Amino acid sequence: MPVTHKPFSAVLFDLDGTLIDTTQSILESFKHTIFYFTGTVPQEDEIRPYMGLPLTDQFSILLPGKEEEACKIYVEHNTAIHPEYVKAYPGVSETLKILRNSGVRLGLVTSKRRPTAVLGLTIAGIQDSFHATVFYEDTDRHKPHPAPILKTLEIMACNEPDWYSSDNLRILVVGDSPTDIKAAKNAQVALRKFSSNTQQAAILRPEVKIQSAGVTYGAYRKEDIEKEKPDYLITDITQVLDLLGLNQKYDSQ
Structure with missing residues (x-):
């Protein structure tokens, strides 16, 4: 899929596997937690298909009936190993700055x-890079449901109404999992369904265009991303700059 210039006004990023490399820390924490309950260490390929879902949803599949305790054990372990395992992908800080x-x-x-x-985010040094942030706690429903993306757009619209009301507003959603691509498509469908006389339509504007870019360097295989038919495939985070015609600024740094 060729990379071409598109005038996007905003870029919404996933975190794990997109901006920061947390794949091994996630796998290690899942293995630790599952071993705690079962006495066996799962294969990594048994875990990977569920990465990208909320933690509770993952454990409802992997350790049904033990979700609450499993989440607690996982989070404690994952927090402890973050400094050892987690780092930003090459070019992330520079790309966000540009x-x-x-x-x-x-x-x-x-x-x-x-x-x-x-x-x-703090370990990667990018905690202050965003105009709007939406975490697990901020919505009742989670990707691939459109709620987190729509919540992010709502925050942007409320914080900068003049910017958000500009013509030809285009949004790019960037993520490493099929869930991210599905969420972008679902958000576009949700926007178009808003009746023009509703409060949601007044804030979020059904005419806003949402497209997706799947990254191939994260936790998922390229073919897993391709199946969801993202608008773009990128192999390096700096290619987001290509999509906005800004990569010359990166090259000059």
Whole structure:
């Protein structure tokens, strides 16, 4: 899928597997938690299909009936190993800086719980990069449901109504999992269904265009992302700058 210039006004990023490399920390914490309950260590391929879902949903599949305690054990272990395992992907800090300096609004949309997400952002040094952030606690429903993306847009619309009311507003959603691509498509469908005389339509504007970019360097295989038919495939986070015609600024740094 060729990378071409598109004038996106805002970019909404997933966190794990997109901005920060947490894959091994997640796998290690799942193995630790499942071993705690079962005495056996699962294969990583048994865990990967559920990455990207909220933690409670993952454990409802992997350890049904033990979700609450499993989440507690997982979070304790994952928090402890974050400094050892977690780091930003190459080019992330520079890409976010160029986007912000170019007037692009940035959002973070993650199914991760706020404390652990903030820890990862802080380790990566990108905790102050976003105009709007939505964590697990901020919505009742989670990706692939459109609620987290719509919540992020609502925050942006309320914080900067003049910017959000501009013509030809285009939003790019960037993520590493099929769940991210589905959420972007579901958000576009949800916007178009808003009746023009509703409060939601007045805030979120059904004419806003949402597209998706799937990254192939995260926790999922390229073919898993391709199945969801994202508008773009990118192999490096700096290719987001290509989509906005800004990569010359990265090259000059």
